[in-house]
Amino acid sequence: MTAQSVCAVIVTFHPSANMFENLRHVFAQVQGLVVVDNGSSSAELDPLRRESLSLGFHLIENRENLGIAEALNQGVRWAKSNGYPWVILFDQDSEITDGFIRQMLGAWELHPHRDGVASIHPRYYYPETGIEMMVPRDSEGGPILPMTSGTLMPVWIFDKIGWFASEYFIDFVDWEYCFRIRAASYLVADSPHAKLLHAPGDPATRTIFGHTFHLSQHNAIRRYYISRNCIPFYSKYFRSFPRWVLSGLYGQFKDTIVCLIAEENRTLKFRSILLGTWDGLTGRMGKRQGI
Numbered sequence: 001m002t003a004q005s006v007c008a009v010i011v012t013f014h015p016s017a018n019m020f021e022n023l024r025h026v027f028a029q030v031q032g033l034v035v036v037d038n039g040s041s042s043a044e045l046d047p048l049r050r051e052s053l054s055l056g057f058h059l060i061e062n063r064e065n066l067g068i069a070e071a072l073n074q075g076v077r078w079a080k081s082n083g084y085p086w087v088i089l090f091d092q093d094s095e096i097t098d099g100f101i102r103q104m105l106g107a108w109e110l111h112p113h114r115d116g117v118a119s120i121h122p123r124y125y126y127p128e129t130g131i132e133m134m135v136p137r138d139s140e141g142g143p144i145l146p147m148t149s150g151t152l153m154p155v156w157i158f159d160k161i162g163w164f165a166s167e168y169f170i171d172f173v174d175w176e177y178c179f180r181i182r183a184a185s186y187l188v189a190d191s192p193h194a195k196l197l198h199a200p201g202d203p204a205t206r207t208i209f210g211h212t213f214h215l216s217q218h219n220a221i222r223r224y225y226i227s228r229n230c231i232p233f234y235s236k237y238f239r240s241f242p243r244w245v246l247s248g249l250y251g252q253f254k255d256t257i258v259c260l261i262a263e264e265n266r267t268l269k270f271r272s273i274l275l276g277t278w279d280g281l282t283g284r285m286g287k288r289q290g291i
Helices: 019-027 042-055 067-082 100-110 156-161 174-181 220-237 244-261 266-282
Strands: 006-012 030-040 056-063 088-093 117-123 151-154 187-197 204-208 211-215
Touching: 006 019, 019 030, 019 042, 019 067, 030 042, 030 067, 030 100, 042 056, 042 088, 056 067, 067 088, 067 174, 100 117, 100 151, 100 187, 100 266, 117 156, 117 174, 151 156, 174 187, 174 220, 220 266, 244 266
Parallel strands: 006 030, 006 088, 030 056, 117 187
Antiparallel strands: 088 151, 117 151, 204 211
């Protein structure tokens, strides 16, 4: 174990066959790997179990879906208990490029205030087109609204500001922790050379009456959590970061309107948006049954 030993944390949920290739690419670049499965079936877990024995990574099997935040916490705790100073977090469908981990650590080494850096983020690219995803960045270079996948973090930050917000279950988990880092006066950094291939949601375009809409196509369950979790998130950080919060609110408002105009299953999604908004206003958090 060295000062730059990295343990990867991959969260799986009904993993596809393609996930195993992504997993092997990650494992080849890190010193340790823990996979946290969130309630997949026994048939889906069997290949993971075989791969774990073959490659030698640790597998945590949750009997139910505990949410992305709690699964990440489980993985980070395992890495921390095994002495790893760094963790890097991945979704199961994210694909790294050659030299990814080296480039991420290099960004930390070259940062003028590296002792205060609490998370480092790559550049995000759509896997189908190779086009870079535009993410707003602040003056220090770090993304304002990043994704969890591809995030490199020193383990000490969890002792300083706590764990991921498990009550969010899914959605806004990454944004909330990033804002919490900034609120505690630590830094969010950017790696200009590390490329992560990742497509959030199931993006598509649709033209209606001559207008082209860019669709995220989140399902009704995701629409519920997005609508619910934005309320405590924006309420918590509005006073500290009003410009960033207003920017996020504007982007989310546009995405919701586009969803209700151009996406499929609009009635079901509209119901989920209303339910999520109500639960957010009344403080009902955690996993929601019956959506």
